[in-house]
Amino acid sequence: MVAYPCNMNKQIILKQRPAGLPDASTWSLREQPIPTAAEGQVIIKTHYVSLDPAMRGWIRDQKSYIPPVEIDAVMRAGTIGTVIESRHPKFAVGDVLSGWGGVQQYIATDGEGHFKVDTNLVPMTKYLGALGMPGMTAYFGILDVGKIKEGETVLISGAAGAVGSVAGQIAKIKGCTVIGIAGGPEKCAYVVDQLGFDGCIDYKNTSVSKGIKEYCPKGIDVYFDNVGGEILDAALAKLRMYGRVVLCGAISQYNNTEPIQGPTNYLSLLVNRGVMQGLIVFDYAKRYREAGLEMGQWMMEGKLKSEETIKEGIENFLPTFKKLFNGQKKGKLLLDILDKS
C-alpha cells in the first residue's frame, strides 16, 4: 500500500472509457492539494460516496440524460460529508451536506447541488440510500410511473438492491402483492423475511418464467425493471391487461460489448394495452422533499427498511464498483472515503 501524505485530496479520475466491465485502466487515483474556500464557497470533507449502476452509463461517450464524465475529470458520484470550512452564508462548519461531490475526499463548492441533511433523525448513510437517489427513484418510479393500486400484483427485479428493495416495500405499504427477483437464496430470504415481500424468485437457481407463473398466477400488473434482458422478456410475457413496465435500469446490459438485447416480447404491450415508460429521478427534484418526508415517516414506523453494504478506502473504488455487477452486495453500496490520516 502506498502511503499518501496526509494533506492531500485523493480523487478518482476517469482515465479511459471501458469497452465492457471497467478494469484497472478505467480510473486512476490522483492527489491534489486540499482546496480552501473562496468567497461564497464551502469545503466539504467527504465521508461516503454512493456507488450506482448508473455510473456505468455516465462514462460512456454518448448522448444521454446528462453529459458523460470527461477524461481526466473526477468521477461523478453522489456524496455525503461534513463542512470543514465555510464562506457561504447558508452553511456552517459541522453541517452535513449531501450532493454531487464526485469521488474525492474534499470538495470545494458554492453549494449548488448540495443540501443540508439532519443526521439526528437518521444515519448519514441513509441519505445516499433509501432517502437518497435510489430511494427517490423507487418512490417516483413505483408511484408516479408504475401507478400501483391496492390489490395489484407487482414484480420487482433487483429486489435486494438499493432501488428495488425500496420500491417493493412501498408497493407493500400501498396494499399490493409484491414478488421480488434476486440472485441466490440468501438475498431471496432477505427480500421475503426482512423486507416483507410476498415471494422472491432466485434467478440464479430457478427459471424466472416458472417463478412468475407460480407467484403471479393472474399475471403482473406492474413490473419494475432494474435489469433488462431475459428477465424483462419473462415479465412482458405475463403482463396483465393495462399492465405497466417501469424502466428504471438494465443492469444486465450495461457492460455489454455487443448490441443491447431488445425485449422480444414487447408486443405484449400491444396485445395487453400495456405501457412501458422510462424514468430519470432528476426530473422529480422539486418533489424530493415531499418524498423524503413520507419515506422518513415510514422508516420511523418500521415499515420501510434499508440496508447498506459499506466498503472502505478510496483506493478500493474499482473492486467496490464491480460489486454492483457481480451481485456481491445487498441494499445500497457505499464507499467510505473519509480521510482518516
Added chain:
Amino acid sequence: MVAYPCNMNKQIILKQRPAGLPDASTWSLREQPIPTAAEGQVIIKTHYVSLDPAMRGWIRDQKSYIPPVEIDAVMRAGTIGTVIESRHPKFAVGDVLSGWGGVQQYIATDGEGHFKVDTNLVPMTKYLGALGMPGMTAYFGILDVGKIKEGETVLISGAAGAVGSVAGQIAKIKGCTVIGIAGGPEKCAYVVDQLGFDGCIDYKNTSVSKGIKEYCPKGIDVYFDNVGGEILDAALAKLRMYGRVVLCGAISQYNNTEPIQGPTNYLSLLVNRGVMQGLIVFDYAKRYREAGLEMGQWMMEGKLKSEETIKEGIENFLPTFKKLFNGQKKGKLLLDILDKS
C-alpha cells in the same frame, strides 16, 4: 375457374395455421346453403370484406386480445353488406350493415357486432377504411395514446396504409409536422402530394435513420408504429424527451418463423423519459360514434382523404391477403365478395 351454383354461400375457412406467410394450405373455400333468418335475425348479403394485417395474428394459436379463429371456422373479418331478409325489429331489408361478418357471402346474425351505416353521405367502402376499424385505430392511437400537441414532430410508419394515412392526416389537422415512412417512390409521392405529409422516407431505397435525421432534425415527439423491426429501432434512437411510441402493429414481424426482433434501442425510453404504449381499437368502441362524426366532418371539408385498393372475388382471398405484406396496395385493402351470380 370453377363455376359455383348460384344459390350457395361461399365462405373462406381456416384449414391450417401457417408457420410463416400463409399459403394455399392455410384457407379453403367452402360452400354452404344460403341461410335464412330465424326470429330476431337478419340475413346480410356481404359486399366487401376488410383485409387487415391483424388477421395474421388471429390465426395464430396463442393467447391474444381475442381468441384465435378456430380450424374449420369462417375466417374472421370486418364486413359490409346489405340486409336481404329481416326478422329483427331494428333492421329492415335494404339497410347497409357493417360488422364482423367474416369472409362469407351471406351472414345470418342477431345483429350483435353489426351497425347500420349511412351510405348517402359517404360510400360504403369508407366504413371499412377511414370510418372503420383502421380509421378508429388511427384516431384513438394518435390522439389518445400519442397525445399529439400542436407543433410536435410526428413520424408514421406504414404511412400509405389504411391506418398510417389517417393517423398522419389527423396529426396534420392538429398542427404537427408529420413525416411518413413508406415503401417506394410512388407511395411516398402519394403520402406527400395527396395526403399532405411534410415529408416521406422511402424505406426501400434510402436509410430510414438518415431520413429521420434529415426530416426530423430535432428528433421525434411521437412515433406511430405499424411495422416494428429495424424501423422501430431507428425511431427510438431519435426519440425526443418525453417522446411517445404508439404501438399499433408490427407488420415486419407477423410472418416471422424466428423469434420477434425486440427493439434494441428500447432504453431510449429510459434516457428520454419516453412512453411506449400499445393500443387495441376495440377498447374504444363506446367512442366510435364520436370519432366517426369528427372524421366524417373532416372528410366533407376535404381535410381527410382516403383511398381503397379493391380486389374482386372471394376465390382471390389468398393472393389479396398477401398484398398486405408485399406492399402491393395503397390505403385500405378490400375484397369485393358480392355474390353476382
